[in-house]
Amino acid sequence: MAISILAAAKLAGIAASSYVVWTTWRTMPEPAIRRKVRKLFQDGELCKKLKGRKGKEILKFPLINRVSIYQDCLQVVFTLPDGLDPAAVRKKEWLFQQAFGEHVDLAGTAKTFTLTAYNLDVVQYDYDFETIGARVEGLRLPIYVGRSRHGDEFYDMTEHPHLLIAGETGSGKSVALRSILTTMLKTCAGRLQLFCADLKRSEFHLFRDNADQVMIEAHELHKTTLRIRKEMRRRGDLLDKEGLANINDLPELQRPPYIVLAIDEVALLKKEKDLMDSIEEISAIGRALGVFLILSMQRPDADVLDGKLKNNLTVRLAFRHSDEINSRITIGSGEAADIKQSQKGRAVFKLDGWRYVQGPYLDIPRAKALLEPHKRPQAVGEGDNSGNSYPTLLEAAEEPGDDDIEFGVLPF
Numbered sequence: 001m002a003i004s005i006l007a008a009a010k011l012a013g014i015a016a017s018s019y020v021v022w023t024t025w026r027t028m029p030e031p032a033i034r035r036k037v038r039k040l041f042q043d044g045e046l047c048k049k050l051k052g053r054k055g056k057e058i059l060k061f062p063l064i065n066r067v068s069i070y071q072d073c074l075q076v077v078f079t080l081p082d083g084l085d086p087a088a089v090r091k092k093e094w095l096f097q098q099a100f101g102e103h104v105d106l107a108g109t110a111k112t113f114t115l116t117a118y119n120l121d122v123v124q125y126d127y128d129f130e131t132i133g134a135r136v137e138g139l140r141l142p143i144y145v146g147r148s149r150h151g152d153e154f155y156d157m158t159e160h161p162h163l164l165i166a167g168e169t170g171s172g173k174s175v176a177l178r179s180i181l182t183t184m185l186k187t188c189a190g191r192l193q194l195f196c197a198d199l200k201r202s203e204f205h206l207f208r209d210n211a212d213q214v215m216i217e218a219h220e221l222h223k224t225t226l227r228i229r230k231e232m233r234r235r236g237d238l239l240d241k242e243g244l245a246n247i248n249d250l251p252e253l254q255r256p257p258y259i260v261l262a263i264d265e266v267a268l269l270k271k272e273k274d275l276m277d278s279i280e281e282i283s284a285i286g287r288a289l290g291v292f293l294i295l296s297m298q299r300p301d302a303d304v305l306d307g308k309l310k311n312n313l314t315v316r317l318a319f320r321h322s323d324e325i326n327s328r329i330t331i332g333s334g335e336a337a338d339i340k341q342s343q344k345g346r347a348v349f350k351l352d353g354w355r356y357v358q359g360p361y362l363d364i365p366r367a368k369a370l371l372e373p374h375k376r377p378q379a380v381g382e383g384d385n386s387g388n389s390y391p392t393l394l395e396a397a398e399e400p401g402d403d404d405i406e407f408g409v410l411p412f
């Protein structure tokens with residue numbers, strides 16, 4: 001019997017050693033797990049040394065508050081005694097891995113830590129719209145990120161605006177953008193205007209028939225950001241007039257479509273000061289007005305992204321980074337440097353804490369096939385047939401206004 005379980009584990013792609021460790025402690029009663037964790041504290045000398053009466057040394061170990069055994073993981077919550085350096089606990093993560101298998105997370109800051117041991121790692125998988133579409137149903141502007149050990153990871157961009165995607169070359173950024181935008185286009189027909197800028201000219205040609213505009217030159221993008229700024233003013237006026245704070249509060253038929261501006265390889269724009277200023281303005285005030293950014297680049301250092309803009313990109317997806325310093329630039333900590341080169345599509349997803357995710361794999365031919373039924377029927381900006389009376393961004397830009405002066409000075 002034991003042999004066939006191991007064989008099944010191997011067939012399922014699970015490292016056999018990890019599986020054995022998992023099955024061993026899955027069947028252990030809670031007191032035995034407590035004893036085992038206490039033993040690890042002793043072996044790792046994770047304790048505060050105190051002087052007792054008559055100079056006798058007393059060792060104070062962390063206190064185990066809770067042990068929970070779930071279907072897919074084991075959790076142990078413990079509190080450090082005052083004076084024990086939390087870094088010492090983090091350094092000994094390997095001890096917990098040896099005991100509970102390699103898929104261990106140790107989360108905590110100063111005093112209370114949660115050790116979570118999972119039975120499985122996240123594995124690569126293919127994009128499947130049937131499943132993903134069902135998961136994100138009901139979200140206004142869904143971003144489907146991938147799978148973590150907790151299950152599918154997705155969120156509503158109207159609640160968490162502006163996404164920053166970063167990672168070294170070949171780590172999975174373009175595939176992630178492809179799958180994120182495909183999901184959006186398939187689920188938000190009639191309430192999304194998508195603008196894509198791809199100065200590398202490598203990825204967004206795919207969306208040419210689906211997005212409202214695909215730009216490959218900085219000056220085209222500049223013109224579009226000026227239009228978006230003008231549109232934001234128009235939306236601001238509308239909200240003022242209606243006494244509302246967010247376009248989501250408008251009645252559905254009056255509600256402007258969400259605008260998403262996705263830019264691949266932002267580093268190529270670093271010398272375009274005016275353009276970057278426009279992007280920063282969108283990041284600062286876009287949320288309530290329904291205007292959102294997805295920016296992708298290899299390294300979001302100060303050279304490329306001004307601090308204010310970076311702070312407004314509140315959600316982060318960090319694929320493999322070459323070292324801890326680079327990882328810190330993107331997510332403020334080193335975990336993206338622990339992703340191996342072979343782990344394509346693996347990233348640190350940072351939103352209300354962080355976790356590792358595996359993005360779904362979607363190649364260009366399949367993305368094309370998925371997008372085929374969603375091609376825009378008309379030329380750029382000629383509206384949709386959703387019954388919504390709000391003018392499209394490009395129609396609105398045709399109205400005379402004070403920005404026409406700005407448009408005139410652009411280098412076309």
Ligand SMILES: Nc1ncnc2c1ncn2[C@@H]1O[C@H](COP(=O)(O)OP(=O)(O)OP(=O)(O)O)[C@@H](O)[C@H]1O
Pocket residue numbers: 124125167168169170171172173174175176298319344345346358359360361362
């Ligand atoms: N989610 C994934 N699952 C499996 N394989 C993936 C995944 N994402 C990327 N890959 C593999 O990695 C390769 C490189 O991915 P991708 O082109 O997205 O990298 P990138 O970060 O955009 O690189 P660059 O910055 O050079 O454009 C893909 O061609 C694919 O083979």
